[in-house]
Amino acid sequence: MSCYDAAVTAKKTILVLDDDPAVRHMLQVVLQQDGHAVVAAGDVPSALAQCEVQLPDVMIVDLMLPIEDGEMFLREFRRRWRQTEVPVILLSASTARNEIARRLHVEATLPKPFLAEDLREIVKALARDHESVAAV
Numbered sequence: 001m002s003c004y005d006a007a008v009t010a011k012k013t014i015l016v017l018d019d020d021p022a023v024r025h026m027l028q029v030v031l032q033q034d035g036h037a038v039v040a041a042g043d044v045p046s047a048l049a050q051c052e053v054q055l056p057d058v059m060i061v062d063l064m065l066p067i068e069d070g071e072m073f074l075r076e077f078r079r080r081w082r083q084t085e086v087p088v089i090l091l092s093a094s095t096a097r098n099e100i101a102r103r104l105h106v107e108a109t110l111p112k113p114f115l116a117e118d119l120r121e122i123v124k125a126l127a128r129d130h131e132s133v134a135a136v
Helices: 003-009 021-033 044-053 070-080 097-104 116-135
Strands: 013-017 037-041 058-062 088-092 108-111
Touching: 013 021, 013 044, 021 037, 021 116, 037 044, 044 070, 058 070, 058 116, 070 088, 070 097, 088 097, 088 116, 097 108, 108 116
Parallel strands: 013 037, 013 058, 058 088, 088 108
Antiparallel strands: none
């Protein structure tokens, strides 16, 4: 295995931002089964506080949150950590999620409800793409 292959298959720290405890739990279980470290938050202030402690390698962000939404979180994250590129998966039941993702420059979307295999494929692809860009 080359150094590049090892970097791509390395397990990631993934921030999960979703206000629904059942969805957070499902995401945690699937991602942890794959060996990833998961940091979960139910609201924007908690997610930003987690990022202060450790920046994630990938973020899964629910679009529709009470009080402050996923879009607000992404704006604030990008304001605070301008030099950091963290791939984002936008999680939403909204039929407009793809258009919103383009507007927010988000790398991927995942519909609610989602299949565990779809989540795994997206995380793997984003981690691989992000590592290859970082290696250039």
